[in-house]
Amino acid sequence: MVIENPEQLKAISDALRMEIINLLVREEQTGKQLATQLSLSPSKVHYHLKELEHHGFIEVVRTEEKNGIVQKFYRSKAYDFKVSDALLPSLKNDTVLMQETMLNHLRSSITRLYNAPEESFLYFAEESKRPPLFGCNGEIKGPRDEINAWLDKYRELLKELGDIEERHLRRIAAGEIEDTNEVFYFVHVGFMTNERVYVAEDESLPDGYEFINDTTVGKISRRADANDDDGNSVT
Secondary structure (H helix, E strand, O other), X not given: OEEOOXXXXXXXXXXXXXXXXXXXXXXXXXXXXXXXXHOOOHHHHHHXXXXXXXXXXXXXXXXXXXXXXXXXXXXXXXXXXXXXXXXXXXXXXXXXXXXHHHHHHHHHHHHHHHHOXXXXXXXXXXXXXXXXXXXXXXXXXXXXXXXXXXXXHHHHHHHHHHHHHHHHHHHHHOOOOXXXXXXXXXXXXXXXXXXXXXXXXXOOOOOOXXXXXXXXXXXXXEEOOEEOOOOOEEO
């Protein structure tokens, strides 16, 4: 869904509303169900639902009568939202929306991480039974133009993931393979900052780390190489 006007943009520039939309992307829910999940009063959730519905982000997909009360089930009208090019000039100095969007990605990821089955994390099982699994965070000190060039390559790899899904769905539709209902979920955020966390100020490091006092890179804590029983270098 493309956000076309400033009123829509203002309506969605709220952490709680973004969280509500994320929940409604996953499944239809009533205001009461959302209030329970979010530990909020139904009246407060109802207010935000009406605002999101008014601006076209969510809709009522069905109703159900229970004990004489008509319950409305809401669902998000899109899986993703982007700002129209016409609005971009007005966002040049507004960082809140992008920060909230990134935070919402991370909040949603935590929920999905806890809700995933144990089989998703069999990293130490025999190789044939290991599911696709990846997790990391890090810091890269480099020039912006080179990092942007790397990001262009990364986006091309993401397109390859889309091609994988398209081929897979075609094979399922053709009856060539069975649908296992598995999906590979991932989240990615990255930004420039002036704070370094993975840096040691002195030589007091945990066992297995080495201290590097290099004027070109600073004082860095890096995993030290060790040798196995056969004398081979392992990291």
